[in-house]
Amino acid sequence: MSKDSTLGMRTLAVHAGQTPDPTTGAVATPISTASAYSYGDFDNGERRFCGESPGYVYSRFANPTVAVFEAKMAALEGGESAVGFTSGMSAICSTVMALVSAGDEVIHVGTLYGGTEGVMRNLLPRFGVRSLHVATAAQLQAAITPNTRLIFTETPDNPMLGIVDLQAVAQVAKAAKILTVADNTFATPCLTRPLEWGIDVVVHSATKFIGGHGDATGGVAIGSKVLMEKVRTVGLKQFGGCLSPFEAMMLIRGLKTLPLRVEAASISAERIARLLAAHPAIDRVFYPGLESHAGHAVAKRQMSRFGGLMSFELKGGRAAARTFLDRLALVTQAVSLGDTDSLACHPASTTHSAVAADIRLQYGVTEGLVRLSVGIEDVQDLENDIRQALAAIV
Numbered sequence: 001m002s003k004d005s006t007l008g009m010r011t012l013a014v015h016a017g018q019t020p021d022p023t024t025g026a027v028a029t030p031i032s033t034a035s036a037y038s039y040g041d042f043d044n045g046e047r048r049f050c051g052e053s054p055g056y057v058y059s060r061f062a063n064p065t066v067a068v069f070e071a072k073m074a075a076l077e078g079g080e081s082a083v084g085f086t087s088g089m090s091a092i093c094s095t096v097m098a099l100v101s102a103g104d105e106v107i108h109v110g111t112l113y114g115g116t117e118g119v120m121r122n123l124l125p126r127f128g129v130r131s132l133h134v135a136t137a138a139q140l141q142a143a144i145t146p147n148t149r150l151i152f153t154e155t156p157d158n159p160m161l162g163i164v165d166l167q168a169v170a171q172v173a174k175a176a177k178i179l180t181v182a183d184n185t186f187a188t189p190c191l192t193r194p195l196e197w198g199i200d201v202v203v204h205s206a207t208k209f210i211g212g213h214g215d216a217t218g219g220v221a222i223g224s225k226v227l228m229e230k231v232r233t234v235g236l237k238q239f240g241g242c243l244s245p246f247e248a249m250m251l252i253r254g255l256k257t258l259p260l261r262v263e264a265a266s267i268s269a270e271r272i273a274r275l276l277a278a279h280p281a282i283d284r285v286f287y288p289g290l291e292s293h294a295g296h297a298v299a300k301r302q303m304s305r306f307g308g309l310m311s312f313e314l315k316g317g318r319a320a321a322r323t324f325l326d327r328l329a330l331v332t333q334a335v336s337l338g339d340t341d342s343l344a345c346h347p348a349s350t351t352h353s354a355v356a357a358d359i360r361l362q363y364g365v366t367e368g369l370v371r372l373s374v375g376i377e378d379v380q381d382l383e384n385d386i387r388q389a390l391a392a393i394v
């Protein structure tokens, strides 16, 4: 199914990239476990290795089950091509390292997941790549130098739910011939399609909404054929973080219900964010669907709904966060997000604990901050659980 298909997201999520297995007729995608694929004879082997003839060679380079996952992701994001990885961090690191060289500069816009933050601030400089941070797209132009090669952003961001204006980022970058990469893990293609706003490459932690059931780890990069060829050749073949065919099958299965799950989580989250915003134990709620959110106007333009993630700051700081989280009975205390199950965590001591304390505070990751990933349970039950946990601290 081609990327410019006029089919809706729910249809694409089910059908894109797959047909019944030609030999057995199996409707569900088979798990192709072979690590090597016969090319028959000497000449064909040489042609396949130099890319002159099509066909699988070795599972780290490409795999039939992984290829279905990649084709589905390309269709959902509206990209020409995709490359699967063993995790979100593998997708991010391999993509960035495939596109930059020593002497280049990378600018990251807004807040980032702690692991990505570490790549930008600690890893890239070790390889001679300078990294700079700006808070908003409006500050980008002034930060660009002749060495700027790539701009990286994440929207909504983890854990503050900050919104970066993708169109503004893409416009500035294109004028300066700089590549752009957006982490679309929180929004998923169901809510935002960064490539349509002019971004060059989308990356995901497929471990989150894409798998959706908390039982598979993976990542993916999506973009033009030319860029993805580079990402596959350097990022995948050389760094070697290939997605396992078993995980690919789990992610394909997860994708089939992605639009349904994202819509259900968004509807519940929109309700829960209002409950939290009106509660006396809470200082501030960070949810792009609230009119009070700094990025609400941009979110309304670039998102079709506001997603299942939010964070909020409890008035009593760390002690209140501990009491609240320990009192939750239905919502599970765990990192990760985008699962069927609602999950809550304390970013300062978990997901962002490795980020330097001053940078954490600059981002707004205070000791009273709690991140909530709303699942697909009955919203009334979630609200009851949250209310009783909040009652313990006021």
Ligand SMILES: Cc1ncc(COP(=O)(O)O)c(C=O)c1O
Binding pocket: 087, 088, 089, 090, 113, 115, 116, 154, 158, 183, 185, 186, 204, 205, 206, 207, 208, 217, 218, 219, 336
């Ligand atoms: C926005 C975002 N990007 C990337 C990652 C990393 O993904 P993974 O854990 O699959 O490596 C995470 C993990 O939490 C994340 O939240």
